[in-house]
Amino acid sequence: MDKKIILTDSEIPRQWYNLAADLPTPLQPPLGPDGKPVSPDMLAPVFPMNLIEQEVSQQRWIDIPEEVLELLYRWRPSPLHRAVHLEKALGTPARIYFKNESISPAGSHKPNTAVVQAWYNKQFGIKKLTTETGAGQWGSALAFACALIGLECKVFMVRISFEQKPMRKTMMQTWGATCIPSPSPETKAGRDVLDAHPDTPGSLGIAISEAVEAAVSDSTGETRYSLGSVLNHVMLHQTIIGLEAKKQLEKAGEKKVDVVIGCAGGGSNFAGLSFPFASDKINGADIEIIPVEPASCPTMTKGPFMYDHGDIAKMTPLLPMHSLGHSFIPAPIHAGGLRYHGMAPLVSAGIVEGLFTPMALQQIECYKAAMLFARTEGIIVAPETSHAIAATIRKAEQAKQEGKERVIIFNLSGHGLMDLYGYDLFLQHRLADHELHQDEVDAALAELKDLPKPSLAKTGKW
Ligand SMILES: Cc1ncc(COP(=O)(O)O)c(C=O)c1O
Numbered sequence: 001m002d003k004k005i006i007l008t009d010s011e012i013p014r015q016w017y018n019l020a021a022d023l024p025t026p027l028q029p030p031l032g033p034d035g036k037p038v039s040p041d042m043l044a045p046v047f048p049m050n051l052i053e054q055e056v057s058q059q060r061w062i063d064i065p066e067e068v069l070e071l072l073y074r075w076r077p078s079p080l081h082r083a084v085h086l087e088k089a090l091g092t093p094a095r096i097y098f099k100n101e102s103i104s105p106a107g108s109h110k111p112n113t114a115v116v117q118a119w120y121n122k123q124f125g126i127k128k129l130t131t132e133t134g135a136g137q138w139g140s141a142l143a144f145a146c147a148l149i150g151l152e153c154k155v156f157m158v159r160i161s162f163e164q165k166p167m168r169k170t171m172m173q174t175w176g177a178t179c180i181p182s183p184s185p186e187t188k189a190g191r192d193v194l195d196a197h198p199d200t201p202g203s204l205g206i207a208i209s210e211a212v213e214a215a216v217s218d219s220t221g222e223t224r225y226s227l228g229s230v231l232n233h234v235m236l237h238q239t240i241i242g243l244e245a246k247k248q249l250e251k252a253g254e255k256k257v258d259v260v261i262g263c264a265g266g267g268s269n270f271a272g273l274s275f276p277f278a279s280d281k282i283n284g285a286d287i288e289i290i291p292v293e294p295a296s297c298p299t300m301t302k303g304p305f306m307y308d309h310g311d312i313a314k315m316t317p318l319l320p321m322h323s324l325g326h327s328f329i330p331a332p333i334h335a336g337g338l339r340y341h342g343m344a345p346l347v348s349a350g351i352v353e354g355l356f357t358p359m360a361l362q363q364i365e366c367y368k369a370a371m372l373f374a375r376t377e378g379i380i381v382a383p384e385t386s387h388a389i390a391a392t393i394r395k396a397e398q399a400k401q402e403g404k405e406r407v408i409i410f411n412l413s414g415h416g417l418m419d420l421y422g423y424d425l426f427l428q429h430r431l432a433d434h435e436l437h438q439d440e441v442d443a444a445l446a447e448l449k450d451l452p453k454p455s456l457a458k459t460g461k462w
Contacts, residue, residue, distance in 0.1 A: 003084060005248040007077035013243040014064055016236045019275045019346050021060035022282050024459045027232075027349055030317035031307060035452050038317045045216045046225050048124035051117060054233040062236065064116075071115040071148060075104045076240065080248035080409075085376040087396070094399040096392060097252070097409040099245050099273060102379065106171070108414030109269040110141030110228055113237035117226045118145035127222040128152035130214045132182065132207030134265065135161055135336035135384065136168025137414050138228030143177035153177035156184065156210040159202035161336040164421050171418070182207040189213050189313040203329045204266075204340045209313035216315075229266025230310060230319070230344045238272025245409060246276055254407050257287055259395050261410040263387040264291035264300065264358070265337040267344030269413040275346075278355050281462070289356045290395075291347060292387040294366075296434040297330040299323060299343045300351055300358035302441045307452045310342055320454040321348040324436075325444045331434045333363050334422030335383040354462030359391050362433040366390045367426040370416070382414035383422050 020027050029037035040052045047055070054062065064072075083096040101109035121129060129151055133139030139155035146153035155172055162169065162181040172179040182202050183190035189209035193200060200206075208227070215225035227234060249257060260277045262270030270291040281287045293300055300322050308323035310316035322343040324330075330339040343351075350356040363383075370386035372393070373379065381389060388410040399406040416423065425431045 001082070002252065003082050005080040005252050007244055007247060009073050011247060012069060012072065012077050013240055014069070015061040016064060017239040017243060017276050017279065018057060018060055018062055018236055019278060020232060021058050022279055023349055024282060024353055024461065025349065025457050027345060028320040028454045030319050031452055032317055046212060048121050048126055048224055050120045050124055051233050054236055055231055068116055068119050071119060072112070072240070075111070077244045078103055078241070080245055080252070082252065083377050086373060089372060089376045090393065090396050090400065092396040092400045093404065094396040094406045094408050096396060097249065097407070098412045099241055099409065100412050101241060101269065102381070102412055102415035106137065106140040106144045107418065108137040108141065108382065109238060109241060109272060109411070110138045111144055112240055112272065113228065113234045113268065114141035114145035115148060116237045118142070118149040118151055121224055121226070122149050122151060126151065126224045128154070128218070129224060129226045130154045130211040131226045131228065132156045132158070132204060132211045133228070134158050134204050134339055135382065136165050136418065137337060137382065139177070139179060140168055140171045141228065142226055143172040143175035146177060147175040154214060155179040156182035156207040158182055158204060158207050158336060159200070160332045164334070164336070165418050167418055182210050184210060186210070187213045193312070200329065201332045203312065205312040205326055205328070208311035209315050212311065212315040213313070229268040230342065232346055234268050235271035235275065235344055235346050238268045239275050241269070241272035241411065242274060242276035245273060249409070256407060257409055258406040259288045259290065259408040261290045261292060261388050261391050261395070261408065263338060263384045263413060264293055264343065264347065265340050265384060266342070267291065267347035269411050271344060271347055273409070273411040274356070278350060281355055290391055291356055291358045292391040293358060293360050294333055294335055294338050294387065295360045295362045296333050296436055297324065297339050298360045298436055299341060301360040302436065302438050304445065305348055305352050305454060305456060306448070307454055308342060308448065318451065319345050321345050322351060324441055325448055328444055333434065334419065335363065335387065337384040338387065352456060353458045361387055361390050362435065364431060364433050367423070367431065369393050379412065380416045380423070381412060382416045383419050385413045388413065
């Protein structure tokens with residue numbers, strides 16, 4: 001039995017998979033401030049038109065340009081591992097696989113879309129990209145991509161992560177990018193937050209406002225904004241993960257997958273692994289597909305499906321998504337990349353439809369899972385990824401109790417070698433659990449009650 005299933009460069013998928021084409025209930029459009037659907041032209045100051053075309057595309061398969069494949073070959077295809085040592089430690093009859101996205105140069109799945117977005121921006125004549133970053137993984141990924149492609153890059157990093165993970169800034173600088181803590185005095189959005197809450201830990205919602213403002217206020221027109229998650233085109237680029245994984249599971253001799261798991265902040269690594277399997281589920285396969293979030297930021301399990309802005313200053317259109325409200329500032333847990341108030345519209349639509357069944361977990365269970373994983377499989381994972389591992393362990397234990405041989409696959413979205421501060425606090429027993437309660441969510445959302453409401457229609461098949 002192979003413990004590691006490898007694809008050669010020539011076996012890399014040559015098309016991305018677009019779930020929007022197959023959703024049983026069509027995706028609802030983003031809305032502008034007037035409550036009317038946003039046209040592609042309205043997004044043009046923020047994104048290049050070639051990416052906007054992907055954002056609104058209903059085409060099932062989209063070709064990956066040859067030059068983009070050349071960029072991806074630097075670390076793709078990524079290996080699929082069988083977690084035999086974890087299985088043994090758990091004494092489970094389940095066969096556990098993980099897709100190892102931590103082997104990219106920046107250490108996570110994020111470069112899968114960063115190099116693509118940088119390439120399309122360059123094709124469109126753009127010279128500089130701005131972005132936000134939570135844990136620092138996305139900022140590093142875009143810095144890396146811009147270095148390969150020859151673009152300037154500026155990253156607004158959520159302040160709490162900037163302080164917890166100072167070496168992420170060094171990575172970004174090494175790749176030639178600028179990285180500043182958010183909220184910053186450089187933008188109006190940042191100054192407004194600093195005036196009202198000088199000690200704020202920051203949030204992805206604030207950092208997005210700053211990065212969008214920095215892009216659209218460049219009068220040369222040569223700057224655009226780049227988002228590392230949430231949007232349809234980002235989910236699309238990440239599907240290379242699941243498309244590779246399906247080929248690899250077939251090589252491993254697996255005829256059927258029972259459970260697919262990914263942690264979910266904005267939804268991109270979860271989508272990347274799971275959407276190709278969701279396509280099988282839509283066509284009749286029996287698969288449990290689980291996005292996992294922190295109990296302190298329970299967007300999918302406690303946030304309603306609503307129209308909401310992606311950022312605090314309401315610079316983004318209203319997106320149909322699960323949300324805790326655009327001004328929600330999550331507790332400073334260590335999984336910085338999961339501290340986002342919203343969820344990708346495509347993932348949210350899948351939840352409404354019943355294709356995905358979300359789970360919320362506390363951080364201590366997740367760190368315990370990460371410790372077991374480090375001491376069995378050897379990889380020290382990102383705190384975000386630990387949520388996927390904790391859910392995998394729950395499912396493997398359930399298989400043991402039921403005496404069932406299940407096939408479970410999870411996405412190892414990133415390594416945690418830049419996140420050791422959180423591990424250190426865990427080892428010193430200085431981490432606490434934190435759960436956001438439904439009444440707190442309802443109270444925070446009361447002020448958003450006048451926003452337009454999306455339809456909750458679903459087929460009822462799942
Ligand atoms: C390692 C890792 N996993 C997961 C996430 C969550 O993002 P997404 O839900 O878009 O995959 C992040 C975000 O920063 C991350 O760095």
